[in-house]
Amino acid sequence: MAELGESWTTQQLVEFLSLVSSFPDEQTAICGAVERAAEALEAEVGAVVSGGALVASTGFPADKVPTELLIAAAEGKTATIEVPGAGRCLVISVPLEEAVTGSLVLARGGEDAFSRLEANLLRGMGRVLTLALQSLRVLRDERALRKRSEEQARENATLLATLQERQRLLERLSKIQRSIVQRADLADVLDAVVAGTAECLGLDAVGLRLLDTEDEEWTMLVASRGLDSGRFPIGSRAHVRDGVSGLAVTEQRLIIARSDSCDTDLLAGLACRGLQSAMAAPILENGRVVGALTAGSRTANYHYSTAEETVLLAFAENASLALTDAKNYGTALHRGLHDMLTGLPNRVLFLDRLEHAANRALRNDPQPAVLFLDLDEFKRVNDTFGHGIGDELLIEVGQRLQGCIRPGDTVARFGGDEFAVLLENVSREEEPAIVARRIMSSLHEPFGVQGHDISVSVSIGIASQSELDDDLLRNADLAMYQAKARGKGQYELFEPAMHATLVERLNLERDLALAVERQEFELAYQPIIELATGAVVAVEALVRWRHPDRGLLAPGAFIHAAEETGLICLIGIQVLRQACAQTAAWQARYPSGTPLGVSVNLSVNQLHHSELISEVSRALDSFGLDRSSLILEITETMLMQDLERGVLTQLKALGAQIAVDDFGTGYSSLQYLQRFPIDILKIDRSFVAGLGEANEPILAQAIIDLGKSLNLRVIAEGLESEEQVTRLIDLGCQWGQGYHYSRPQSASELERLLARSGIKGWNPAPSDSLVS
C-alpha cells in the first residue's frame, strides 16, 4: 500500500509538471496549478496566496470568494474553513519559495486528514510551480526588456530559445521522473540527472558524488559530464569533507564557490579539475544527506543566476527522489522478511524456513528442531540503561547467536527480547540441548555496550520434530515458558504435558480477572511486635484469594500471574482499601497513644502505575486513617531509578512511611539507601533463621547497625523462637514479626490477640529508636 502511494505521488507530480510547463503566462499557470493540485488531492478548495494577497482560488462561487479566510488559511491561522456545499473542510498549506512569501493552500471536506504522502506531494507541487513561475518571469522580463529594443528579429529568436530551454528543462525532469516511476536502473537514472543538468545549465562540468556505503568518510563519483575521465573515473573517491561537493554534504545546503569568494583549498580542488568556479547541491535519501550534485565552469568569475541555482536544486531533488524510491523499493522486500533492528530474519521468514525444513524432513531422516529464546529480565536493561543501550545489546545478542549455529541454520528475532533458532538437520537427539548450552554460555560473557559490562541470561525452550503435525514453534514457546517458570537461565525440552500447564495457566489468568471483578481477595494480618514488651505496634496485611473452586489460595499461587497480566495494580488497590478500612476500625476500637500501624506490600508494577498516588491518598481519606500509620513495603530491587525515587517521595509526602522488605537479599547499596526516602528496613528471614544457633550473627548485626547509622528503624522477619528474640534485643533490634508471635490470621482471629496483648501503636518518629 505504501509503495502504491509513493508511486502515485511521483505520478501525480509528473502530471502536474507536464501541465504547469504548458501554460503561457503566470496567471494561467497559477490558476491551472491550483485547480490540478485540488483535483489530485480531491480537495474542494484550492488557492494561491502571495505577498499577503489572494492570487487565485477555486471552490467558491465566483462572486463569493472569502478572501480574508483563504489568506488566514494560507498563513496557517486556521486549521479548518467552512465551505458552502462541502461543509467544514480541513486545510493544508505549503510555502511557495518566491521572492515574496507565498503559499499554495487546499481545503478538503470529509473526515480524511491529509496524509504525509499528500503533504509531500503538495510540497512538490509548490516547488514545481515556483520553478515554472520563475522561468515565466524570466520570459516576461526579457520580453519587457526587448520591447525597448529595435531588434525585433533577434528578440524572437532569443525568446524562442528561452522557451525551448524551459521546455527542455521540464521535459528532462519529466523524463527522469518517468524513469523513476518505471523503476529504471538507478545508475541510469542518476546518469540522466547528470546529463540533464549539463544540458540545461550549459556549464563545463557536472558530477554526482554519493557517500561510500562501506565507509561514509569517503564519497564516490557516480556519474559525470565534462570531467577528465582519466583523472576522475567513475568510482573515484574523495574525502567527504573535500571540495565543493564535500561542503554541500557537510553543510547540507547549496554551496557556490568562486575565485573571489572562497578559500584557497576549495579553489585548488576546482583548479585540478580545470574549473574556476562551481556550485553544489546536497542529495538526500529518505531525508538523510548521501551526496551532492556539482556543476562547474571554466570561465573566470562566472556568475550563477538564481534560475541556475533553482535548476541545479531541481535536478538534485530528482536524484534524491530516485535514490529514495530505489532504496524504499529495495528495502521493502528485505524489510518485509527481516527484523529492522538486528537485520535477522523475522517471524514470517522463520516460519517459511521452518515449513520448508519440515517438508524436507518428510523425505529425509534428519529432523528439524526449534529453540525459542527469551532474554531474562531484559526490561531491567532498558529501564536501567535506556533503550539505546538495550537496542545495541539486542543487536549484539543476535550476532552472538549467529556465532552459535551452523551456516545452514537460522536465527530470527520475533520482536522484543524474543529470538528463535531453527536447526535444520538434527541427526543426534542431544544436539539441540548442546546448542542451547552453547548459547547460554556465549551470552553469559559480558557484553561491553557503551562502556557498560552487561551479561545476559536467557531461557530456552526446545522442541524437536517427533510427529508429522507438530507445531514446533508453539511447542518450543511452551517449553521456554516452563524454563522461565523453573527459574531463569535454564533450558527445557518440550513435553506434551506442558500443554496442560498452559491451559492451567490460562484458566488461572481468566479466574484472576473474574476475581478482581468479584472482589474475591481477602486479607490476613500478621502482627508486628515491640520485642521488649510483646505489645502489638502494627500489622502487616497479606493478600489471600478465596477461589470459588480451589478454596483459599496463598499469594504464591497467583501473584506471578497477577504481575504478568498487570492485574496486580487492581488487586493492590483492593488490598490497600481493605487494609485501611480494617485498620481504621481497629484504631477506633482499640485506641492507643500512637495509633496502630498497618503495613501493605507494593509491587513494582504498582509503583509505576500513574494512579498510585491518587489511589493511596483516596484510600487514606475514605476511611479517615491517620496518615502516619500507613507503611508501604517495597523490595530492594525497586530501588533503582529516579522514577521510583520520585514516586516514593510523593508517597512520603502523603504521610506514609516506606519500608524495604526482605532487606539483605538484593543488592541495595548504601548509596541507594541514602538517596531514597526510606524509613524502615525489614531484615530478611534468612538472616534471622540462624540466630538461635551458635552462628555469629554478623549479617543481622550489620543490618541493625546500618539502620541505626542511617536513622532507620529495623524490623526482624520470620521470628520463630524465644532465643531469636533475645538475640535480636541484644543486637539492638526493637521490632519483629513471625510465627513465634502469630501466623497471619483473619481480621476476626487477630482481634483476640489485639485484645489480649494490647496495642502500643506505631510511632512514625524515628527518634525513639535512637534512645535504645
Add this chain to the structure above:
Amino acid sequence: MSDLTGRSGNQQSRWLAVGQSSDSDAGRAGEAATAQALIADDAQLLLVFCSHSYDLQELLAAINRRSGGVALIGCSTAGEIATAGPGDSGVVVTAFGGPGFAVSTACATDASDDLRNAGAKVAHCASALEDKPHRALMLLTDGLAGDQQEIVRGAYGVIGASVPLVGGCAGDDLKMQSTYQLHNESVLSNAVVGAALGSEAPLGIGVRHGWRRVGDPVVVTRSSDNRVYTLNDRPAVDVYLEHLSPPEEARHDPESFTRFALTHPLGLSGRSGEDHVRFVGEANFDDGSLGFIAEVPQGGLAWFMEGDDASVLEATDAACAAALAPLEGQQPLGLIAFDCIARRGILGDEGISTEVDRVARQAGGAPVAGFYTYGEIARTRGQSGFHNQTLVVLAVG
C-alpha cells in the same frame, strides 16, 4: 396514459412525471410524451431525451405547443430510458412541477471554441435561482466537442463546491458524428445546456462504474489532450492490443476496434486508488495512437479495464443506493439515470432491461427517466466531475 408520476406529500408541493413515446413521427411523439408528463398545470421544467433520428425542430415545436413554453432542456441520446424500460428511436419527457421546485436554465453555443467558458456561462444560471435548501446543476453537453472535464472546471469555477453537478453527454446512437442539445425552442449542436434545480427536498447523486483492472499498469508516455500516442514509450494501439487480446478483426478494422474498446476502457488512478475510467473511442492504426473522449494526461499511470454483466449490474444497485442515501428513507419523486453507452455494450439488450428494472425497483414505484450517454457528469466531492463508462443517478426527493 401517464408513464408514472411521483408527488410529494409534505412541504411545498412538488411533483415529477415521465411521459414516453416511440411514435416515429416527431410531432405525434412529442405531443404524446408531453401530454403524459404534464399531469398538472404548474410544471416548471421539462427534461427531454430523444433519438437523433427525429426531426428535432418539429419534435421541440410539438412539445412546446403542448406545454405552452415551460422551460426546457434536453438532448439526443444513444437510447432512452423510462420506467417501463430502455428503448431506441423514441422520446422521453420528464416534467418537474409544483412550487416546491425552482428552476433556471441556460445554454452556451460553440462550446468547442472555449469549453471552459461554455461551462462557466451555463453555470451562471445557478446564481439566478430562487433560494431553496437543496440545489443541483444539471448539464447536458456535446461529448464530441472536446475535453469535457474542462466544461466541469468552468462550471466549478463559477459555483464552486456550493452546488453539486450532474448530467451527461448527448449521443447519436453511436454514429459519433453529431449530437444535439435542446434549450427551450432551440435545437443546438456543439453546445452546453443546463438547468439549475432548487428543491425543498434533498437531491441525491450516486456514481458507480463496475469495471476492474486487467494486468500491470502502463505509463502514458506521450499524449496530447484527448489523444494518447505512446504507452510505455511504445505505440499506444500496440500496447493496448497486446494487453487485452481482442478478436482478430479488431486488430485492423477501426469499427470492430471501437466495438471491442467499448467494453475495455482505460482507468486512471486517483488519490484513494479509485479509478477514473476513460472510454477508448477509436484507434488510428497508421500512427498507433488512441482517441479518448476526455483528456488523458501525459506521465500518468493507467490500467486497462474490463467488466461483465455482474459487475456492471452491481454498480447499478450501488449507484441508486448512493443517490437515495441523502433522502434518508423517504420515497423519491423519481430517479434520473445518465448511463454510459459502454455499459449498454456489455449488458446487451436483455441486460439493459434488467438494469432498468433494477433502477425501477430501487425507485420503489416512483418514475424513472434517463438516457444512454457518451460521458457522465457528477460532482459531489472534490473537483473532478467528469466520468466515462459510468452510471450517474439523480434521486429527486
